[in-house]
Amino acid sequence: MASxxxxxxxxHATEDTHATTEAHGGNGGHSDVFPPFDxxxxxxxxLWLALSFAALYILMSKIALPRIGEILEVRRDxxxxxxxxxxxxxxxxxxxxxxxxTDLANAKQKAHTIAEETREAIRKDLDAKRADVExxxxxxxxxAESRIQSTKTEALGHVEEIASDTAHAMVTNLLxxxxxxxxxDAVAKVVKG
Amino acid sequence: xxxxxxxxxxxxxxxxxxxSIGGEGAGFNIAxxxxxxxMVITVLAISSFLILSTSxxxxxxxxxxxxxxxxxxxxxxxxxxxxxxxxxxxxxxxFSLFMFVLVANLLGMVPYFFTVTSHIIVTxxxxxxxxxxxxxxxxxxxxxxxxxxxxxAGVPGYVLPIVIPIEIVSFLSRPISLSVRLFANMLxxxxxxxxxxxxxxxxxxFGFVGWLGAIxxxxxxxxxxxxxxxxxxxxxxxxxxxxxxxxxxxIHPSH
Numbered sequence: 001m002a003s004x005x006x007x008x009x010x011x012h013a014t015e016d017t018h019a020t021t022e023a024h025g026g027n028g029g030h031s032d033v034f035p036p037f038d039x040x041x042x043x044x045x046x047l048w049l050a051l052s053f054a055a056l057y058i059l060m061s062k063i064a065l066p067r068i069g070e071i072l073e074v075r076r077d078x079x080x081x082x083x084x085x086x087x088x089x090x091x092x093x094x095x096x097x098x099x100x101x102t103d104l105a106n107a108k109q110k111a112h113t114i115a116e117e118t119r120e121a122i123r124k125d126l127d128a129k130r131a132d133v134e135x136x137x138x139x140x141x142x143x144a145e146s147r148i149q150s151t152k153t154e155a156l157g158h159v160e161e162i163a164s165d166t167a168h169a170m171v172t173n174l175l176x177x178x179x180x181x182x183x184x185d186a187v188a189k190v191v192k193g
Numbered sequence: 194x195x196x197x198x199x200x201x202x203x204x205x206x207x208x209x210x211x212x213s214i215g216g217e218g219a220g221f222n223i224a225x226x227x228x229x230x231x232m233v234i235t236v237l238a239i240s241s242f243l244i245l246s247t248s249x250x251x252x253x254x255x256x257x258x259x260x261x262x263x264x265x266x267x268x269x270x271x272x273x274x275x276x277x278x279x280x281x282x283x284x285x286x287x288f289s290l291f292m293f294v295l296v297a298n299l300l301g302m303v304p305y306f307f308t309v310t311s312h313i314i315v316t317x318x319x320x321x322x323x324x325x326x327x328x329x330x331x332x333x334x335x336x337x338x339x340x341x342x343x344x345x346a347g348v349p350g351y352v353l354p355i356v357i358p359i360e361i362v363s364f365l366s367r368p369i370s371l372s373v374r375l376f377a378n379m380l381x382x383x384x385x386x387x388x389x390x391x392x393x394x395x396x397x398x399f400g401f402v403g404w405l406g407a408i409x410x411x412x413x414x415x416x417x418x419x420x421x422x423x424x425x426x427x428x429x430x431x432x433x434x435x436x437x438x439x440x441x442x443x444i445h446p447s448h
Binding site: 052 | 226252285
């Protein structure tokens with residue numbers, strides 16, 4: 001077997017193939033049997049398969065898979081945590097928006113009320129002042145009118161006197177003598193008539 | 194005899210000793226062969242890749258860590274969908290099987306590398322391991338109720354004498370079909386590749402015309418290589434899926 005251990009495993013070195021085959025045949029172990037069906041190699045293959053697969057299984061189940069599982073677990077937790085946090089923040093934002101809108105609506109309402117009140121107050125004030133001014137004006141007008149009236153009455157009261165004086169003067173100038181009484185009666189007659 | 198153009202497609206499956214422990218004199222002889230070497234390489238490759246790529250435990254995975262995670266989730270989903278949540282206790286087992294077969298198949302695609310899974314004894318041993326796990330766990334968990342596996346529910350009594358033997362035969366043929374499927378795929382694929390690649394060498398020794406003629410087997414070889422990569426991954430997947438389904442039988446024996 002010693003010669004076989006140094007034999008190249010080169011698949012293309014076909015010269016070696018025959019050498020190996022012959023050497024194997026000479027040792028009686030590996031004859032011309034199709035290699036995959038050669039029972040001589042079964043023992044060794046089974047042994048090493050068992051050893052290597054057991055090693056693989058232990059490495060996988062003890063180290064590699066728990067580690068990957070943990071990584072995935074941590075990531076999933078992290079993502080879920082982050083999503084929950086995002087959801088919480090979103091709700092908070094919504095609440096803030098809602099509160100802001102309520103405040104805004106209240107403020108608008110208040111502003112409206114204030115404006116309305118102010119407008120009302122100004123209007124009342126204006127109305128009152130206007131009423132004052134109007135009454136004042138009306139009073140002044142009434143006074144003026146009564147004064148005009150009295151002046152007029154007074155003026156009218158002097159009409160007869162003026163007329164008789166005028167007539168007397170005219171008659172005096174025309175006739176050269178005074179007929180004061182007759183003139184006065186005539187004027188009074190005209191004025192009354 | 195030493196014809197350089199003679200291509201032996203079987204040679205790639207030959208087992209050669211690298212060293213042996215013991216010897217004729219010691220009463221035992223444990224040979225470390227090229228097959229053993231590639232089993233060890235397979236295990237080392239899987240373990241070092243998975244362990245090193247995840248050593249950072251990155252919350253945001255890098256490329257290699259992402260690959261490890263994808264492999265994990267792929268097998269985890271496969272086991273969960275075929276064997277249910279209860280089947281997840283076999284997840285490390287199925288994962289090891291899947292990775293072992295996958296990496297052994299893929300390593301076999303590298304030129305000059307030995308294909309571990311092209312030996313029936315290896316695939317048969319893996320299949321028997323699966324069936325043994327199914328049997329042991331099935332009887333441990335369900336006791337004799339595990340035998341209900343052979344009695345399909347809802348089948349009228351008079352058909353049972355026919356159905357039960359069929360079920361038993363189908364159960365017994367599982368390790369054979371499981372192992373032969375993988376073994377035959379790998380063996381046939383590698384032989385085909387080798388034969389077509391051999392045509393290139395043979396044809397190109399005929400001068401220029403031969404070179405032209407070698408284009409055809411060359412393109413075939415390229416196409417077959419791609420196909421073989423597909424087959425490598427597919428067979429590992431099939432092996433793992435069937436394992437999950439058989440484990441499902443052990444967990445829920447009544448169909």
